[in-house]
Amino acid sequence: MPLAGLFSGLSISASGMRAERIRQDVISTNLANAETTRSDKGGPYRRQFVVVKEAADERSTSLLSANTADLSGDATQPDHLAIPSTGLSRDERFSGGGVAVAEIREDSRPPKLVYDPSHPDADAKGYVAMPNVNVVEEMTDMISATRAYEANVTAFNATKGMLTQGLQL
Secondary structure, three states: OOHHHHOHHHHHHHHHHHHHHHHHHHHHHHHHOOOOOOOOOOOOOOOEEEEEEEOOOHHHHHHHOOOOOOOOOOOOOOOOOOOOOOOOOHHHHOOOOOEEEEEEEEOOOOOEEEEOOOOOOOOOOOEEEEOOOOHHHHHHHHHHHHHHHHHHHHHHHHHHHHHHHHHHO
16 A cells, blocks of 8 residues: 555545534634625625535546446445446545535525614615524534534544554554
């Protein structure tokens, strides 16, 4: 196994931690602007969310382009489904690149209209366009992002421990 393969587990976990940290930052921004009725773009703040994609390397993209209907490959266990034949070794088939933040998008949901005629941003009918940020949804997303970050830390530490144990042999 090449040396880079030994550390791929660490880099995959690190990419997950990086993506979840960015997700937490975006959620924090949404929460901080939950009452912002004026933005640089005009109108109320618009909720943002993170789009995460697979950070594929050359080996995993060749696996994706393989004919998945071809099940002539070998199975890991007798009762498991066979792995599609790709011409790659077993180590190369299971190499992934982790994840990456593809983009940060604005939520397309309309702003909430709240009746408050005394508000400086109220329209002629007394309604204020408030951000489309749902605090409960954001807190739920924050818990999810935190747990995903913690899971990646656990995987990182487990991989580091296995590498350390291997060096001690």
